[in-house]
Amino acid sequence: MKAGIVIFPGINRERDMAIALRRSGAEPRMIWHKETDLAGLDLIVIPGGFSHGDYLRCGAMAAHSPVMTAVRRHVARGGYLLGVCNGFQILTEAGLLPGALLRNASLRFLSMDCHLRVERTDTVFTSHYQRRQVFRAVMAHGDGNYFADDATLDRLEGDGLVALRYATPSSEIAPEANRNGSARSIAGILSPNLRVLGLMPHPEDLVDPLMGGTDGKPLFDALAAA
Amino acid sequence: MKATVTVMLKPGVLDPQGKAIGHALHTLGFGNVGEVRAGKVIELELAESDPERAHAVAEEMARKLLANTVIESFRVLVDA
Numbered sequence: 001m002k003a004g005i006v007i008f009p010g011i012n013r014e015r016d017m018a019i020a021l022r023r024s025g026a027e028p029r030m031i032w033h034k035e036t037d038l039a040g041l042d043l044i045v046i047p048g049g050f051s052h053g054d055y056l057r058c059g060a061m062a063a064h065s066p067v068m069t070a071v072r073r074h075v076a077r078g079g080y081l082l083g084v085c086n087g088f089q090i091l092t093e094a095g096l097l098p099g100a101l102l103r104n105a106s107l108r109f110l111s112m113d114c115h116l117r118v119e120r121t122d123t124v125f126t127s128h129y130q131r132r133q134v135f136r137a138v139m140a141h142g143d144g145n146y147f148a149d150d151a152t153l154d155r156l157e158g159d160g161l162v163a164l165r166y167a168t169p170s171s172e173i174a175p176e177a178n179r180n181g182s183a184r185s186i187a188g189i190l191s192p193n194l195r196v197l198g199l200m201p202h203p204e205d206l207v208d209p210l211m212g213g214t215d216g217k218p219l220f221d222a223l224a225a226a
Numbered sequence: 227m228k229a230t231v232t233v234m235l236k237p238g239v240l241d242p243q244g245k246a247i248g249h250a251l252h253t254l255g256f257g258n259v260g261e262v263r264a265g266k267v268i269e270l271e272l273a274e275s276d277p278e279r280a281h282a283v284a285e286e287m288a289r290k291l292l293a294n295t296v297i298e299s300f301r302v303l304v305d306a
Binding site for chain 1: 239240242243246290291292294296297
């Protein structure tokens, strides 16, 4: 698995992402956002942070960076793409995933643990989890409130493209587990070919007992083994 | 030539900022205020002398970058 991590000005989670990938056996290279040649990579990761200061809208400027043309080519030829937090926002702004991330319903920046329920396991990202398994992840965002119109939400659910939902530790979908107010408790969605995943919480934050847990490690193990 | 682009969340898209402003206005005693919506105003200085072209180019900018049409609508105004 040859992986690359894209860095825009203001991205600050690239080293955590590299640690998570390395811990699972993938050796990532860092890609500056002005690069346009991503040939030879199997996986591209867009990590979290505050690209271009979150000006205008989170991810709006980064979505038009030179590297994104190469990212589109990578996706078109069936490459794997993972966007976490600001990375997810960038993927929606670039139109690579549907919908948008709105300001959290509470208007508060949420920095806390959440629990994610795995909705399908036949993907390169989730194959090391069990269906309906709940794992812990850290969220740290001000704009993570997933929005799409009803037709898009119905299509995502109908086609099984909701990968992860906010849930209680006992796997229930409940308003109190959906702290940012996301439509239908959606935390992560897939592309129709199942090779692009965007999610708001940070699985890379829990990949070592020293970090307080290894709940996120199966995601990177599955990717590295692909 | 100056163009002004006003970007607003579409009707039906939750606007927690507008809600918070509404609450604050009520707290200040403005009981007669109903729904409040918050948006953005972007002023563009354009190297164009034809108002129609200025309008068209500002609209293209809004569609490509200034607004996210999944959640926002926009209005362009050109100063003659």
